Amino acid sequence: MKNIIVTGGCGFLGSNVVKKLNAKGQNNIIIIDNYDERKFKNLTSLNFVDYISYKQGITSLKTVLEHYEISAILHIGANADVLEKDADIMMTANYEHSKMYLDIAQDRDIPLIYASSSAVYGNAPKTEKDQNSENPHNIYAWSKWLFDKHVSANLSSFENKVIGLRLFNIFGLGEFHKDENASLPLRFFTFVRQNGFIDVFNRDIARDYVWVEDVAEVILTILEDKSIVNGIYDLGGDNPVSHLEVADIVASAFVAKGIKPNKETLIKKIPLPKELEHSFQFFTKAEKLLPLIAKQTHGNKEKINLYINELLKMHYDLN
Known part of the structure; x- marks a missing residue:
C-alpha cells in the first residue's frame, strides 16, 4: 500500500484526519509536522510509518520524500498564529511549503x-471566490x-x-495545545474553569x-x-453563531451539570480592544457549499453543545 502524506498530522485537524484514515484501514501514513512535546x-x-519535521526545510523534505511511494497529499499543516508579525516566517511556512507540495503532487x-x-475573506460582506469578496487582514x-x-x-x-x-x-x-488560537467554545470553557466567568466582547460578532x-x-470523502x-x-456550517450564543451554550452546560449555579453570573461583556478594531473578523459565513459538505456539516450549535459536554466529562467527575 502506498503512503499518504498528512502535513500537520500531529496537530488539531491533522491528527483527526490520521485517526479517520486509520479507521478506514490506512496506516501507511507519513506525518510532516514540527517537534512539539505538547x-x-x-x-x-x-x-x-514516519514522522518528518518540516523545519528541516524544503530542499531536505524533497530529498526525504523521494524515497517513498505516495498516493496522496493532505496538506493540513500551517503556521496558524494570527499574531505572527514576521511575514517571511509566515510566507515560508504557508506559501513556499504549499507550492512544494503542489509541485510534488503534479510531478x-x-x-x-x-x-x-x-x-482570506476578512470582513468582506460575502464569501465569494473573487477579489471583491477577499479582504485578508x-x-x-x-x-x-x-x-x-x-x-x-x-x-x-x-x-x-x-x-x-x-x-x-x-x-x-x-485542540488542547492551541492556547489563544483555540476555538471559541474551548476558550470559553477554559474561561469558566480558570476565571469563573466568560468575557464576551460587547460587539455583534458571529x-x-x-x-x-x-x-x-x-476531506477523506473528497479524496475518494x-x-x-x-x-x-468553502467548508463551514452555513449557519453563523454569535459569540454570545456560544457563551450561552457553554454556560448552560455548566449549569445543567450542576457545576455552576447561575448562568447569568457566568457571562460578562467587555469592550473590544482598540488594537483589534481593524484586524478582527466580525462575521463569517460559508457560502455555496458543495452538497456533500452541506450534508455533513449541519447542526453546528448542537455539535458545540456535544463538544462542551465531552470536555465536562473529561475535566469533572460526573455521574
Whole structure:
C-alpha cells in the first residue's frame, strides 16, 4: 500500500484526519509536522510509518520524500498564529511549503487536498471566490490567500486532483495545545474553569463553526470522490453563531451539570480592544457549499453543545 502524506498530522485537524484514515484501514501514513512535546499527545493512538519535521526545510523534505511511494497529499499543516508579525516566517511556512507540495503532487500525478482558510475573506460582506469578496487582514490570511491565488491561476493546467478547502471556525477534541488560537467554545470553557466567568466582547460578532469530525470526514470523502471538480471550496456550517450564543451554550452546560449555579453570573461583556478594531473578523459565513459538505456539516450549535459536554466529562467527575 502506498503512503499518504498528512502535513500537520500531529496537530488539531491533522491528527483527526490520521485517526479517520486509520479507521478506514490506512496506516501507511507519513506525518510532516514540527517537534512539539505538547502536540505529541495527539499521536498516542495513531498509526503511521514516519514522522518528518518540516523545519528541516524544503530542499531536505524533497530529498526525504523521494524515497517513498505516495498516493496522496493532505496538506493540513500551517503556521496558524494570527499574531505572527514576521511575514517571511509566515510566507515560508504557508506559501513556499504549499507550492512544494503542489509541485510534488503534479510531478507524481496524485491528489493534493489542502487547507485554506476563511480568513482570506476578512470582513468582506460575502464569501465569494473573487477579489471583491477577499479582504485578508493579517499576515496569516495573506499567506493563505496568496497560495489560493497561485492555485486559481494554474487550475486549468492541473491534470491531477487539486482541491482547496477554505476552513471556517473548527472546534473539537485535539485542540488542547492551541492556547489563544483555540476555538471559541474551548476558550470559553477554559474561561469558566480558570476565571469563573466568560468575557464576551460587547460587539455583534458571529462566526460559522464546524466540528473537526465533520471536516476530517469531508476531506477523506473528497479524496475518494472522483466527481469533485478541481477548485477552492468553502467548508463551514452555513449557519453563523454569535459569540454570545456560544457563551450561552457553554454556560448552560455548566449549569445543567450542576457545576455552576447561575448562568447569568457566568457571562460578562467587555469592550473590544482598540488594537483589534481593524484586524478582527466580525462575521463569517460559508457560502455555496458543495452538497456533500452541506450534508455533513449541519447542526453546528448542537455539535458545540456535544463538544462542551465531552470536555465536562473529561475535566469533572460526573455521574
